[in-house]
Amino acid sequence: MSFVESDERKALRAAVFELATGYGHQYIARKARAGEHADELWAEAGKLGYLGVNLPEQYGGGGGGMAELATVLEELGAGGCPLLMMVVSPAICGTIINRFGTEEQRSRWLPGLADASTIMAFAITEPDAGSNSHRITTTARRDGDDWVLSGQKVFISGVDWADAVLVVSRTADAKTGKLKPALFIVPTDVPGFEYRPIEMDLVSVDRQFQVFLDEVRLPAEALVGSEDAALAQLFAGLNPERIMASAFALGIARYALDKAVTYANQRQVWGTAIGAHQGVSHPLAQLKIEIELAKLMTQKAAYLYDMGDDFGAGEAANMAKYAAAEASARTVDQAVQVHGGNGLASEYGLGTLIAASRVGRIAPVSREMILNFVAQNSLGLPKSY
């Protein structure tokens, strides 16, 4: 890993940032308020290969890694257009299908995920199984060659936009009868699959859903990879999720900091730009430092992941997600403060991000669960639960 990015990485950053600023945050805000998706931006970025940079070239992807994909998401956010479904569709689902899917599943799904013409959501959280994924109750049972899925999911992003959902469920072990996880690709138009929006106070083009699976019948090939390797598969998808959640938060933080700095340079009070006052400049300087540190840890996590070090990437990805989420929540908050009343005026495009900037502290894993992870795994402290 080098601290100096390659010319290609810099060119990718520049190109994606330019694309995002061409659309602008007002595009996202307008779409979100109208209850629409960011179809145009998603399609254009997909066609340019930006949304599938991590997937193999033989399936139409860019042949890069999580480092490149995180770069794309960060720059989209920095340009005012964070696309949450990037965390899910190419990063989690693309990774799991590429690493563990059968050749048929790869050929069927990866080309669409690579050019983003196919969107896949990811369903793990349940009303009684949030952080504790061992308590998942969505169950798949065998019926002849088919699988029949039943259960309920909550806080699933972008189901209305998705062609299919990668559903985490459990199957009964043939020998012991104990339940173990299994992943199924469920097209959103199959009988028994229903979803209902959850009213959220988020201004986002990606909405949240409750999902109901009522005796959903799936062919044998809907099971991803091996019935027995599902836990490893599941965890393989979680590092990319955290790395991408970091990039999502970093993009928002950079966008907000840029807004704050621009305003602090322009806004004159008593004949001086407000940015000249240390009460304004020091918090922004602190945030610049926090953003850069979070970005470094995100890059480290992506590097370790791309090198195949799932275990090493786990610690770095958790720390990166913690740091990036803190930076994004604090930066948006401070950017609003710098703007005064304008910080909440729609014209300035910051109020829309207040709730979004808090998401990183909660999802995909809460700040508290990350602190638990670090306390137990990095420090060797005893577990409280």
Next chain:
Amino acid sequence: MTNIVVLVKQVPDTYSERKLAAGDNTLDREAADAVLDEINERAIEEALVIKEANEGEVTVVCVGPDRANDAIRKALSMGADKAVHVSDEALHGADILQTSKVLAKAVGTVEGVDLIIAGNEASDGRGGAVPAVLAELLGLPQLTHARKVTVEGGTVKVERETADEGITHLEASLPALISVNEKINEPRYPSFKGIMAAKKKPVEKLTAADLGLDGEVGLANAASTVLESAPKPPREAGQRVDDEGDGGVKVAEYLASQKLI
């Protein structure tokens, strides 16, 4: 099959403060971020559209210091096939005539050129003369200020648009030179594959001596030099109209006096 040369220039970003160097009144390249001139992105886009329809090869030709390589790389990432980069300290301070001579020689190193596409003017110098001078030097028909270009067989048709003359329809046999204005198209963004492929594309580096122009170029031999410059004056306060029931009329009168309505 249409083989196309696109002329590209690296310029100071129009969003940053642009200055002349204190010593010799040439462009202070260090003072601002350097970018591929936007009008050149449109020229490249047009070349790529023509190539996609007719096949052929797009070669980028650039005169500029070493760091202009970034601008060339961007052109290649958009989809151009190869590049010729003339970079030489001796070219420092070259004027329009010298630059055009260098470009003529550089274009001469590319085989079988059917069409040369330039932007109508660079956003830094804004002389807007290079395309015409280059066409003269190469003995090619010039179709400048194009807002629409069509290549069919051995001919090129252009809708030429200028503020003074309106729209003119031009046609010429290939080979020819065209310059494009900002209405010509919307340039594409480089794709991820384009970015990754750009590094592997050939860039031929040439000096003034390689082109047989040693000793003829640079500030000392320039036909025109900048003697002095002054920053643009601060904006003057506008004319204020108080509305006493006749505001609309006064605004209309003002606009009419400026020939805007």
